[in-house]
Amino acid sequence: MARSAKRRAPLWARLTAVFGGVLMVTSGVVLVGGSALISKYTGAVDADGSLIGDPAEGAPKAASADIKGPINILMAGIDPRDDKTAPLSDSIIVAHIPASMDQVYLFSIPRDLYVDIPAFTKTGFGGGKSKINAAMSYGSSVGNGKHDVKQGFQLLAKTVEQLTGIKTFEAGTIINFGGFKKIVEAMGGVTMTVDMTVKSEHLKPNGKGRDRRPECADNTCAHPYIGEQKVYKTGTYHMKAWEALDYVRQRYGLPNGDYDRQRHQQQFIKAMAKQAMSKDVVTNPSKLLKILDAAGDSLTFDGNGHSVIDWGLALKGLDTDSMVSIKLGGGGLYEGSKYLGEKLQDNSDQFFEAVKNDKIQEFLLAHPEFVNKNS
Template identity: 60%
Template sequence: MKRRAPLWAKVTTAVGASLAVLSGVALVGGQTLIASYTSDFTDNSLLESTSANAASKDIKGPLTMLLVGIDPRNAKTPPLSDSIVVAHIPADMSTAYLFSIPRDLYVDIPADSKSGLRAHKGKINSAMALGSQVDGKIDVSNGFKVLSKAVRGVTGIKDFDAAAIINFGGFKNIVEALGGVSMVIDMDVKSEHLTPEGKQRPRLDRCPVKNTPKGCDHPYTGPQASYKKSAKSIRLEPWQALDYVRQRYANAGVPMTDYDRQRHQQQFIKAMAKEAMSKDVITDVSKLSKILDAAGKSLTFAGGGNSPIEWAVALKNLNVDDMTTIKLPGGGKFDGSSYLGEEFGAGTDDFFEAVAEDRVGPFLLDNPAMVNNE
């Protein structure tokens, strides 16, 4: 009989394999191993309706989780939310639905007294960066709260039951601990950032890092790493996998957008989960420890008073193979000829209403075009 992986293992792999591993630890009784890690990344203050010292409560569906990937250049740089994923689990907790919020979605950015942010319209990935600038320091938790309000504003979701922030810098260490991943490459892709050897491509002389002039949207030059469309899974080194799912620009005559990148990130979710299962990571305490060490402090988690272990146990009977990834329609929003960002297309309001009313399954049966065929 085929072994079933816990859904939490797959959902959290989207934003950090460390939580995927935590699920396995909980299921094999590795409580001692977990104890030294939990306090490092648990921050219940991320959730608006939950105090930092909230008491644990029963975890019952329907549930929504906000999972955010950030890529800060350094500790003093306001973090942009480069990956925003919402997971919805229905009342019967039989499956999960994942959908992405485009990083350039043009939305209402809410005011925030702590950071001094004024309400305005802008790209949603700026919400976290602006909200994190508090008294001359970087407060990632406050930035996350501003982002959460912006996401709730555009989706109509009243509150999130759990949340996680992943620093993309920790992803490479995690994937290296897994030894790479195998993925089907669904389109030809050339890297904007790296050479065929995995090194940073040099910048054009006219596009310095500081005070970059206009016309430097693509500031790099020289040979590029490339990923050829394949019918079968191919083995990717850790740097290749992360580079592939990072790309969103058309290159070498191949059209590409952020919507393609969202799809590739969802494929990466499955690839990492399968890798962990194939190597018995979820049932081998020594392997779990290695992954946790690799994750380090790249993860911050809030579970409304419940620990990652309690979440893992609550979702242990869900099957990763039953998870559905959603592609929400959308396109560019313009003010005359000026590009403002992205906007959702027809049908998304109906989808968000289905999420609020916990009837996503029936909605997708009537709207199969929104289901990613992977």
């Protein structure tokens, strides 16, 4: 389907698209807006631009009534990169919506999880063991030294499917962290509860970048920064966009490292969903359009042939307040003294089985320790 980049839809249609996008926030799909449809409100994803798979060219598009639970949605957060840099998925989150279509469960896959990454014929990758955040990199090469994050996402999806036993993802999204900041700015910031003191590795209290040690000018140091740091103390605050993004990206110095960061990112999704569905946003057409326009090319969404409007209508029964954040514990995996990456706790496979069979609620009743109490 060709995109119409010049012709803008009438206001009512654009508002419907935005409202659909805001409804999608409640599922944790895209934190407001986000899809290939954002590139000028076409309302659909091209068949040859699929993230999840490769539907036949010209395949018919289904209506929102055909979107039925249970649903699994894969989200990947990446740093802004040009097409000559292989992408790494710094954040990997799955949203599970049960058959009842009234609940959302969020769980994170550790970025350093040591897994089997399957073969991928498009790049000639033969498969092998590595940290899961490298899957996008192994699947992204399109020749001539260039990389396509959408193609890389296909291998990430296959890797997560193999890990969890989920047969397929009904939708997927890639979130560019830089553009994400613009979306939060358009929303006027976000109110979040900080559950532990967090020191920023990257920023000063005024939001400017911290100074670098002179010997680290070549970017080879693991921790190159020195001087004063932005500190996020426990409590509830209305954060500016740069504060929220900085907070949820921190992992160094936290008691449980990346596992604490995963929890904070899930808290962020829930906070954004709640704010996006507030009267301050959904009754303000100007703000809604500003949010959608802020997304630009920073969010890429594939709904397997369904538009954001379709998804918004299908998920209108979701309750942002009942979003459940899941914690998957784990620890370091070593080969002798060599650190390979992370491994999940032994009973994680039981949780994945519950996801696959749409039995998460029953599983959590028997294993309440999997619920993030602070989310």
